[in-house]
Ligand SMILES: Cc1cc2nc3c(=O)[nH]c(=O)nc-3n(C[C@H](O)[C@H](O)[C@H](O)COP(=O)(O)O)c2cc1C
């Protein structure tokens with residue numbers, strides 16, 4: 197498999213500056229005058245954000261370039277429980293991320309980079325910042341990431357850096373117009389900046405040499421669920437999802453379904469096994485997103501699994517918007533009743549009605565992303581849901597001899 201982001205990785209440790217430079221070469225020093233050139237290279241490379249939404253990196257950079265006293269914020273919050281790629285990069289390859297952030301800051305004219313990173317990566321990132329201190333680079337500030345799913349949403353990240361509760365605010369204005377301290381701010385995901393650091397070294401054609409035309413390059417994929425080893429792998433975008441499962445040691449049992457794209461993603465049939473690219477995933481309602489693949493084994497009850505995810509996501513609401521707080525709680529309640537064997541066919545009708553009602557509501561994408569995941573489950577696991585509604589259990593519950601008992605498991609965990 198092609199490794200780019202992870203090509204300088206050392207076993208069980210953090211790559212230091214000397215080894216990082218030996219493998220990747222020196223970082224080209226760009227300045228404000230290079231903004232148009234970098235925007236052109238990123239456009240030609242087709243780099244899309246790796247924080248979930250897949251927004252073109254060139255357009256965001258162009259929006260902030262030339263503005264007055266902007267900031268660059270590295271979003272390493274990674275609130276998605278099934279994702280650990282950003283933690284891996286920050287903890288093991290911090291210089292690659294910092295190279296990308298410093299380059300973006302130089303080009304947009306930011307005097308400061310703020311790295312928002314989970315506590316577990318702080319030693320590695322702080323050491324990397326110290327190692328670069330003597331260089332002529334913008335100041336780099338390290339901030340401990342807030343916990344929780346919505347804390348990673350960009351306006352929540354900015355609120356947190358400003359010392360306020362990490363909850364999203366209504367946008368527009370987007371951070372590119374009004375961000376930290378009211379100043380234009382480029383918020384970019386950790387992995388996006390690591391790719392940028394390689395694109396400035398090697399160019400757009402190099403980046404496009406792997407991947408697909410609409411989503412070029414490699415991507416980090418966090419694989420978990422019914423596989424031998426959960427972990428993060430770098431693969432070219434567009435590899436068959438089977439290859440990704442193989443890298444994780446293969447499934448331990450037949451795969452009933454895959455949740456692709458994380459808790460905002462979509463459930464797809466385990467037999468479908470599409471290529472990991474948006475073009476192939478789109479017909480299933482999924483996208484590569486932040487590169488999450490969760491395998492659901494045939495022995496696991498899908499209704500209990502989805503009830504558990506829905507309950508966890510409902511608990512992650514920032515509590516500001518009625519449709520999110522009440523809607524997600526009501527939907528999760530229905531799913532838990534069904535999973536517990538206490539549901540009725542009426543609950544099933546309510547599930548469909550309420551998921552449709554919540555879609556598109558709220559100040560941020562949390563309720564919409566969550567109900568899309570639930571709606572994909574309702575389509576794929578329609579028979580299992582009917583079985584739970586009518587008989588209190590499904591074939592998987594019966595097959596494992598498990599009564600359809602409590603759906604409350606470890607927060608955010610997917611049954612393996
Ligand atoms: C509820 C919610 C949670 C999010 N969590 C994260 C996160 O943990 N990390 C992240 O990089 N982006 C997250 N995002 C996306 C960010 O708002 C933002 O789009 C991203 O950091 C921009 O970087 P990118 O363009 O490089 O992907 C989240 C969005 C939403 C709506």
Ligand code: SF4
Pocket residue numbers: 346363364365512513514515516517518520521557558559560561562563
């Ligand atoms: S939609 Fe939900 S998570 Fe987003 S701001 Fe409103 S209450 Fe918070």
